Amino acid sequence: MANPEGAKEARGARDAAGADDTGTAGGTDDGSSGARGDRLAAVLRPVRAGNGFEEALEQILQLLRLGLVPGGGRLPAERELAERMGISRVTLREVLKVLADQGLVESRRGRYGGTFVLGRSGDPGAEALRRRVADVDVDVEDTLRFREVLEVGAAGLCAAYPLGAAGEERLRTALAATQDAPLAEYRRRDTLFHLTLAELSGSAGLAAQYTAVRARLNDLLDCIPLLVRNLEHSQRQHAALVDAVLDGDADGAREVMREHCEGTAALLRGFLS
Template identity: 80%
Template sequence: MSVDPDSTNSTSSTDSTAADRLTPVLRPVRAGNGFEEALEQILQVVRLGLVPGGERLPAERELAERLGISRVTLREVLKVLQDQGLVESRRGRYGGTFVLPRKDGGGEDELRRRVAEVDIEDMLRFREVLEVGAAGLCAAHGLTDEQAARLREALAHTQDAPLSDYRRLDTLLHLTLAELCGSPSLTAQYAAVRATVNDLLDCIPLLVRNLEHSQRQHIAIVEAVLDGDADGAREMMREHCGGTAALLRGFLT
């Protein structure tokens, strides 16, 4: 007899941790496009690496509730992702829907395809506007003690991250800032543009010197936000985005 994965997933610590990471991305969909918007959001979860390869998505019941869709619709979404080789369904006591490890970048052909599909300058400028705005709003409006703790924790995770996991945890830090600014619309737009940024970053090497510099900027941004220094937070975030933009332009244009 098969076992419904939800019967064992919903109370696991793995699911709870994954659910926390998904907060900036998952939100109730609008009526009329439930399937399409739910697919878009879960694709962002996968592309952003919020649930790493080999880990389990939250239980169907929880995902459906957070997206505001039926479990029938959710299963249709998960079927699409499974057909695309992005997730797999496992049955049994430790079953559920698991994200499959990403395949390699595909070499030069894949790089050219990705670059051809993106207006890099437009994407970089839009990203800067969103990131600078989010950092400034967080600093200007202030954070609760709980929000400040979340931001510090996200920063700490990037400081301890191995190279293989750095990009995912860097993404989580930036998504946390976007979420804490208080604008769900900005958060949604940032999640979408960040997924595109990550697709391009996957085409270039991780440079230790750049990561060390980037980490110093992360610390300065978080300190400015926590100090309520809106101008400082915006300026440091603008500089931080400029560094990423320079790398992408250098490698890809």
């Protein structure tokens, strides 16, 4: 599938100066760039359109957890990473900032600079998430798939059948609440937005099931940091979803919601990898 982010953003971003573009990836066990490239190809691949930040974060977290670049080793240059994943270097730098904030990598400037992997066993968010998964004995993949089925179905139903003036106002109000939310309030208001969609679907059974699965999902999401880039992306998807619902575009609403769910899934899988 063509990736609009890679096609549109990467060309303009390649000319931006990058602190790590003077170096090549290093620190692999055998020192062979060919062998390193083969191993990285198994993890780093073009992301799908729509969730570039989330999927890029997932892939680099996997690369670190697999030890493909060991502690003290240098990640591939920004240009190489961005081209492998089909994202702009602006997006890549936001991913690297998240990893730096989690204590997984650090950027060094100068002739021998670059982004280096820190010798830590894991980041606090990932460790808390793994402990929580073990404590509550939750099947993460089952939760994510069931959530997608319910959310995509609810979005399609809301678009396929008239909501009425009151329903439309409820949906707009729930969307506005997420857009105005301070960071500490975002997850609660995001939950209410999604619950509103489930309730407006016209199926009491679907709404009840969604309430249960959302509680399990929030239990996991509360273990990882709120990422501003991810929240901004979610807000754009929320707005597109509401537009599709109010336009009566059931197929469009389902597709936006499916993409939205895949973004959340990519984040959780990345921290768990």
